Amino acid sequence: xxxxxxxxxxxxxxxxxxxxxxxxxxxxxxxxxxxxxxxxxxxxxxxxxxxxxxxxxxxxxxxxxxxxxxxxxxxxxxxxxxxxxxxxxxxxxxxxxxxxxxxxxxxxxxxxxxxxxxxxxxxxxxxxxxxxxxxxxxxxxxxxxxxxxxxxxxxxxxxxxxxxxxxxxxxxxxxxxxxxxxxxxxxxxxxxxxxxxxxxxxxxxxxxxxxxxxxxxxxxxxxxxxxxxxxxxxxxxxxxxxxxxxxxxxxxxxxxxxxxxxxxxxxxxxxxxxxxxxxxxxxxxxxxxxxxxxxxxxxxxxxxxxxxxxxxxxxxxxxxxxxxxxxxxxxxxxxxxxxxxxxxxxxxxxxxxxxxxxxxxxxxxxxxxxxxxxxxxxxxxxxxxxxxxxxxxxxxxxxxxxxxxxxxxxxxxxxxxxxxxxxxxxxxxxxxxxxxxx
Numbered sequence: 001x002x003x004x005x006x007x008x009x010x011x012x013x014x015x016x017x018x019x020x021x022x023x024x025x026x027x028x029x030x031x032x033x034x035x036x037x038x039x040x041x042x043x044x045x046x047x048x049x050x051x052x053x054x055x056x057x058x059x060x061x062x063x064x065x066x067x068x069x070x071x072x073x074x075x076x077x078x079x080x081x082x083x084x085x086x087x088x089x090x091x092x093x094x095x096x097x098x099x100x101x102x103x104x105x106x107x108x109x110x111x112x113x114x115x116x117x118x119x120x121x122x123x124x125x126x127x128x129x130x131x132x133x134x135x136x137x138x139x140x141x142x143x144x145x146x147x148x149x150x151x152x153x154x155x156x157x158x159x160x161x162x163x164x165x166x167x168x169x170x171x172x173x174x175x176x177x178x179x180x181x182x183x184x185x186x187x188x189x190x191x192x193x194x195x196x197x198x199x200x201x202x203x204x205x206x207x208x209x210x211x212x213x214x215x216x217x218x219x220x221x222x223x224x225x226x227x228x229x230x231x232x233x234x235x236x237x238x239x240x241x242x243x244x245x246x247x248x249x250x251x252x253x254x255x256x257x258x259x260x261x262x263x264x265x266x267x268x269x270x271x272x273x274x275x276x277x278x279x280x281x282x283x284x285x286x287x288x289x290x291x292x293x294x295x296x297x298x299x300x301x302x303x304x305x306x307x308x309x310x311x312x313x314x315x316x317x318x319x320x321x322x323x324x325x326x327x328x329x330x331x332x333x334x335x336x337x338x339x340x341x342x343x344x345x346x347x348x349x350x351x352x353x354x355x356x357x358x359x360x361x362x363x364x365x366x367x368x369x370x371x372x373x374x375x376x377x378x379x380x381x382x383x384x385x386x387x388x389x390x391x392x393x394x395x396x397x398x399x400x401x402x403x404x405x406x407x408x409x410x411x412x413x414x415x416x417x418x419x420x421x422x423x424x425x426x427x428x429x430x431x432x433x434x435x436x437x438x
């Protein structure tokens with residue numbers, strides 16, 4: 001395993017890289033996105049019949065829309081909530097079609113460029129007010145997160161060890177945080193990853209929040225003390241590092257990795273369809289231009305391969321797998337690739353029920369929970385199913401806030417409440433693991 005070298009100074013570690021770019025490099029390099037979303041809209045539709053669903057699928061294909069939910073046109077059916085990001089020109093065609101066919105719709109975001117600029121403006125203001133202290137209530141660039149990792153490695157030697165498990169397609173290190181009191185004794189472990197899909201920024205924000213809260217409350221919270229004394233947490237703050245970086249510099253709504261296949265013009269693979277569990281079956285696409293493209297073969301993506309290798313190596317002591325996504329407000333467990341009941345259903349269901357109940361107790365936010373195939377949709381080749389099939393008995397995927405009002409542009413003012421409630425859910429699952437899991 002590759003360990004981090006010497007971190008930079010305290011001040012340098014906390015300088016927001018985005019702020020530096022804004023003040024040193026030419027304007028537009030720090031996620032202005034060159035006005036690319038001007039006049040774009042996000043529209044919600046719920047087809048009332050299969051005829052309407054079929055009509056929507058057809059026009060979605062024609063207009064090449066960017067589906068925010070569900071993740072693929074194939075999932076559009078009667079009663080399915082469908083959030084569509086559509087360009088300014090195509091929106092005129094779509095709205096005319098909807099009015100002509102009397103299909104009900106609601107505009108969630110009137111001008112996507114303004115919404116993105118508002119997000120950027122708030123980030124810049126907040127970062128400039130906090131140059132000497134890492135702010136967990138703002139979204140951070142990949143460079144910021146890596147500086148934070150270096151700082152943790154230097155300042156928290158008793159609880160934290162940061163190492164790399166490989167490199168991404170574009171050569172970026174894939175950093176993992178081992179969190180827990182150092183011990184020579186055998187310890188079970190929990191895996192947590194965030195940001196497998198690049199545009200879901202609330203995921204990496206939660207991973208950072210989790211680490212902060214664990215370190216801050218270790219000495220004062222008996223539950224946290226027990227968790228960190230008896231378990232290791234392996235935390236990957238940004239799984240899809242190339243895609244996440246690209247979502248900051250070029251396309252805010254990029255989802256996939258950034259790998260390139262010389263045979264095709266489209267880049268990237270859905271890192272949550274690239275796992276060797278019913279690979280490229282229902283819910284995944286074999287077309288390289290689709291957002292749910294499964295890749296040329298299982299584990300084709302170096303990021304997926306590196307994580308799969310790490311989990312395979314440590315699967316005897318990793319007892320839970322938690323992956324954080326957005327958006328839908330759901331807590332999902334296997335199976336996702338088929339309609340079937342997992343062997344330890346009662347124990348997993350009980351843990352999920354207790355977790356969403358704890359989450360709701362904080363701010364009243366309701367999460368649906370259940371098997372992914374029934375609660376969300378069928379999807380093959382995903383990490384949660386793979387983890388479960390490879391011997392990790394508790395495998396969950398969180399779909400964090402919200403349910404579509406903001407979608408992927410969840411405001412920074414909602415980072416704290418989202419992370420606070422999610423923290424309680426994760427603690428519930430972990431304490432259940434300590435009490436019940438073999």
